Amino acid sequence: MSEENKHHATAAAILPLVGGARNVTSVAHCMTRLRLGLRDRSLVQDERLKALPAVLGVVEDDTYQIVLGPGTVARVTPEFEALVRAADTGSEPDGPDHGSDAVTAESLAAQGAALRAERKARNATPFKLFLRRIANIFVPLIPALIGCGIIAGLNGLLVNLHWLPGVTPALAAMASGFMALIAVFVGLNTAKEFGGTPVLGGAVASIIVYAGVADVEAFGQQLSPGQGGVLGALGAAWLGVYVEKWCRRWVPESVDVLVTPTVTVLVAGLATLFGLMFLAGEVSTLIGDAADWLLSHGGAGAGFLLGGLFLPLVMLGLHQALIPIHTTLIEGAGFTVLLPILAMAGAGQVGAAIAIYFRLSRNTSVRTTIRSALWPGLLGVGEPLIYGVSLPLGRPFVTACAGGAFGGAFVGLFNQLGTDVGSTAIGPSGWALFPLLDGSHGMGRTIAVYAAGLVVGYAAGFLATYYFGFTKAMLTELNAAPADPADPKAADPADPKAAEKARADEKV
Template sequence: MTEKTDIKKIAAEIFDGAGGMDNVESVVHCMTRVRMSVRDDTKVNKEKLKAIPGVLGVVDDEQLQVIVGPGKVNKVAQEMVSMAGVNLGETIPVHEQHGKEKVEALAAQNKAAQKAKQKSTPMKRFLKDISNIFVPMIPAFVGSGLIAGVVAVMTNMVTAGYLDGDTWNQLIMVLSIIKNGMFSYLAIYTGVNAAQVFGATPTVGGIIGAVILLTGMNPDQPIKNLFTGEALSANQGGILGVIFAVWLLAQLEKRLHHVVPDSIDIIVTPTISILLIGLAEIYFIMPLAGFISDNMVGGINWVLNVGGAFSGFVLGALFLPMVMLGLHQILTPIHVQMITETGSTLLLPILAMAGGGQVGAAIALWVRLRKDRELSDMIKGALPVGILGIGEPLIYGVTLPLGKPFITACIGGGIGGAVIGLIGGVGAIAIGPSGLPLIFLIANHKWWGYVLGLLAAYLGGFIFTYFFGIPKDRLAAIQNTNAAASESPVPATPLKTNAEESLYAVTTGQAKDLTESIDPVFSQKMMGDGYFIVAASGDIYAPVFGTVASIFPTKHAIGFLSDKGVEVMLHMGVDTVKLNGEPFTIQVKEGDKVTPETLVATVNLTALKEANKANEMLVIVTNMESIKTISSFHSKEVSPNEELLKISL
């Protein structure tokens, strides 16, 4: 099978596993995952998706995420949108629905929207939007960042006299042109992606991003800052200013589409949108950032006057927020003035510690969340770049979208800055990227002080993130994914052959054959044979005479090993792994001996109903390869401890 045919097959099977093309609202991708917004979660067959050759795993969060790995994910996602006749991120149209089908689809959409509304918060939505804007840019960040790091090392070595400028400057210039294709126009790329996230026209979003570059402004007659009267400077307002402006663009476009006649919409809407938002960006957003910057300069000067470790901590901790607002540009004249007057800038090495804090935080995330494949892949790609002093991949792709790690990374930067401030006299003879390349520019042989500060920033970012900055939801997601992927919570063990074992009813209710379960994984007996009870009581008892072998972290499933070697899983409810254990109270612990009269758990059936989860208590034999036969029964009312099935070993 050719690669093209393989990609087509994977794309088609992903649509099938996601409930069909009509059930997929939109498709995007990141470094390793095809990300889909689905219309009805109940139509998604995750096990079917996991079984697709080439699929490495499935995560069902706010988006359905199918992991196919870097290098292939972009091809699969593109093939999927090509099959649907749309572009990445665009809504896939649904075929005409009638009657009951239309009502059910509308109900499913309303239910999903209400569910998302209940769980979402403004901060979570903001961080999710930031992630969706910058994650697609990670490959470009990494590639351009590595080139930028090489350029930084070579430039600094030329400046310090370790390399001959006549020999190396031409190569440095060529490499700089290549890497500037990303970093010089980052505002434009951000505008395009932000428009896709917020629902605006992508190319118009790119124009709004380009506005802050002030292309074409006459330096002799600059645009004035309305707040201070000073001249505006390119990139004032920074990336966050672009994101805010594009968000305003999306709101304006949506309103214009409603009021402007279709016949002239393509002319009127983009013209008015670009004009109004562009003016707001130039005369409000950028000047506001300039106003903030002027006051920030006063604060920086005060901190510098205080001096010592305190100054180093404050400056090292606050530099990353300044970068995000585009305010770091105001420090350039300060660096130049320091170098002119004293031969070096004491400020640059301190500010460079912010990148060190990011590196330490990323390493801590990698250690604690190493089973999160996508995050690990991002960190592996962004770390070398971050060590070389290019911080955007780590900021926008890793720490900022996760929230707390960004704060702990800033603290790490502050610790590194405090060390350099305490040592004192650590300056750079020229302005350049931070990270390791800056070592070559440290004046007066105090490179050792810079290295100590960098190591302190690494360590500070790592420690604070490791203990205080790991998002709890990411840890829970890993536990849930591991639990869902496990085919059996009990270890394999030899059976006692030529014997019989019994399975007992675990609660009061209607006992049914496993094939009647609403969960396709269980009803198709993918994990094994058994039975389930539609529970009328929340008291749950052991299904066998044996031992508690394992308890899932989310409490929704318990593994047992019978005295005769049968491995049995008790699964409480359907799709209840997402409830993070809230409706369940476990009454036993691993290693406990149990009988069918042992109360092993209590389930809040009301909570299950409110969460729209079926109250099926499923009992499944998971080592079927060693089982000869399992008896059958007709649906009936049962009570706890009642024998239901006979097993021949």
């Protein structure tokens, strides 16, 4: 089967399992997930969906998210959209597939779904909803950040090796062009997210990167192009949205097309030049200085806390607050020192999954899930392992966090000793982060420290889970072989008389 046919087949398999075209209200994707808006969540057949070979897991948040993995999701999404547009809206989805064993991958996945639903309910607070909106501004930028980051790393390697001197300036332009104008893209997305006209948000944010701002003085200082960066762009576009909405309420329709854009750019632009750029620049500098101070004075301890708490932050939705911080650090230093430390949480999760695989030697269902989800986990896609294995089990999730803590402490220690380990883009982790690594002491040492940190995370997660992840009662229950329906001795555990008869037969 060709690649195109394979992706079409995946989309065609997913559509009926989410309730058909009539049940789909919106289709989008991020780096790894197909994000669907659904009319009726009860029509989704979770277990059949998760059983599809291409599906790595599902996550229920404000949208229903199907984890397909990097690359695959970008190819499946347009096929899915085409099917939704062309589908016969009268078709009905197949009935749900019931039936699962007491302690199997399916039962754990059901528990994981319940935990996701509970998390979604907890996350419906104004603060967390605001963080989600901030994430919606930056997540669409991640593919460009990754692509430009990898090109920047390749260019740095060629420059250090003195290879292809005629090509490296072109690569530098490709790598730097997007970052030089990232404020404009942030402005566009901010206006779109908060209900304004995207191009007006981009117009206001573009003031920040215009070279002529060097002639403007604010707070007794000359401004510099790019001052305030993405934080300034976010604030400028947000202000522009509210000015635009005010104009829409009060400006007569006959002159709206002339007055509203002019007033929006004028008012928000003046506020940006004579206030926001300076203030956002100070905040950006403070964030960079705080990150440097934190890792240079308490790198191991800070790394331990960051690596250990990142998975719970993800569960609470608070990790979204880190996206603007990562972007600000990349703007200022060229890389973010926080992401390689946070990536150790995924390493602890992988180590924990391997320990679970060995400890549950008789649970073929859970072991099969781990085998299929482990490779995505190594590449930084951890949702299948988290929601399908460790989180429903409880204790292994805690020991996975312990593995991330030790891996984070290892990388943080080297930052404390002067070897900065950073990433030129946000998004991937695990092995997928290697092409994006950058640091203060050359690529060789940077890669070595990050790789060693992964090994520490794997090992710590494995050991913590193997020795402390299960009680004796848990091991007894989880390793119990599921009943064979074809066995006449098999008894329904819900039928006390049948169970008693089965035990009597065993004694005979």
